[in-house]
Amino acid sequence: MGFEIILTVILIVVIVLFVLSFIGGFIMFDLTLKPKSDKNIFKKKEKDITNEQKQLHEKLLSWTNDNMDSVWNISTFDNLNLKARYFKGTDEHKWVIVVHGYTSVGWHMSAFAKEYLSKGYSVLMPDLRGHGISEGEYATMGYYDSVDIIEWIYEIIKKDPEACIVLHGVSMGAATVMMVTGEDIPVHVKCVIEDCGYTSVWEVFKHNMKRMFKLPAFPILYTANIISSAKIKMDFKEVSPLKAVSNSKTPILFIHGDQDVLVPFKMLNILYENASCEKDYLVIKEAVHGEASAKEPDTYYEKVSGFIDKYIN
Template identity: 40%
Template sequence: MKRKTVYIIVAVVAALVLLTFGAGWYMLDYALKPDYNRRDTAVVYKQIAYEYPWTRPWIDSLKHARALRDTFITTPAGERHHALFVRNPRSMGRTAIVVHGYTDCSIRMLPIASIYERMGYNILVPDLHAHGLSDGDDIQMGWKDRNDIIRWIYVARRMFRDADRSPRIVLHGVSMGAATVMNVSGEKLPDGVCCFVEDCGFTSAWDEFSHQLGEQFGLPDFPVLYAASMLCKLRYGWTFGEASSLKQLGKRHTPMLYIHGTSDNYVPSAMVLPLFNMNPAYENKADKTLRYNDIWLTPGCAHAKSYHDYPYEYERKVKKFVAKHIGRL
């Protein structure tokens, strides 16, 4: 009788373990699977024309002049990664690298990139790993993507080299792209990276998945999220907990503009305050004093809709912040 009870307990525990890891595997595939229609660029251009009609004449003019160009690089892993770029004759060595969000692509960032083109900047808009025209089979939630963006920084420095001026670069990301540029900010970077703009980024992959697990499935973190994170480590080499923009921000004092919609339920707007408070100031190189970063909570905006809902004020805020750190024409 005792032996039978032990067998039953072992069988139940084994079944629960298998069920947990099965659920974790499903969650991992569900969360990190790319959009397999991502290469249909014609559809994305139509979406942009509908959502941001004021950018259509600009994009059409770039295409007509063949100024909107493609470039590809090969990563150390042998993957081909893609970016769009526009060379601006008024740049004076200044470049904006604009980074898209989850299951999105470079084309979707052209409306925000247009802000920098009007400011006279070169623009480089990459497709992250497993997005758009870039190779890859798994979404990296802005964590391993940070290394790809650092690679694009070096590409931009070579591509837009100005013999008379030192490079000056701003990184601007939205959603997962915002998490990416915050992750980049914690790394040792080449000279010339002057400031960052993060728009509705999450504190960590763990926090975002925890929120989505509760919102979509009504489940607590334990045990599924723990199992999925462990499987992610085994399968892709990183965990949800280490993919932390919050920790990256704590490494360095970096000029950063934080933007977040107050009605964002996808990446909860409450996440922006811990991010800002982790890195509320930066060192002014001129006088070695600490200056405060900027934060803007956009009233009533849903996820990644701040520019859509407040285009003029968004552009004004970005121009003012970036000009402070990179300089005016």
């Protein structure tokens, strides 16, 4: 009888832990992959945004509205309507697609757009699925976004068959453009700038669970991954910019701030060392996540321009 009681208690404990792990997995899935939700744990709360940041955002949005020429649309393979702002440059065939990060929006990339416009580039500034004015409920961390960016590439080529295209992404946008390079893409894409991208979604989630909540990957990350695979057919381990760059034939410039704790600085070396393409890198000292271009703008854009000039005359 005693043995049966012990066995029953063990079974109950296992069931409770199993249920709790799935509850935790559902919570993690909802709090991380719904960028428009106010409950998203990575989304800045209104009270945490400084007046200086608010003023900067107002300037960026104002510049965007004053300078964009039109809004483009595409329909995705899963019937989402995605939108991108278009800025016409002075050079007929030079193009750049600037790709924003997680919980961000396209016009947050306006400083980059302004820089490229000053050099004659036409700029396409998409809102990724689940962000901004594009449709979608979930962020896919570069997984489906890379497919969407390839569609935007073909939209450019339709309008300009002689287009020479640069991809420039920050954070999740960097992961997205890296994943594009792992695909069979048109020769019109001449090079890629990735700024503070991660090696894989699994690794960056695992890192931030430990950093923010002192939690191990097991069991919550594992159950969140099962839920993600079931609900949106996205396996965290398959969202791997590292795997993509190891197959890339497109030149890549890797950029990272050495004080980045959200996407750890060590990921720069892992990505760079494993990239199979022509490549270069830039480290911005004292820069935190996503702030490399603001920390040292002259150094940043000089390196970017020098790299691009090797591939676009």
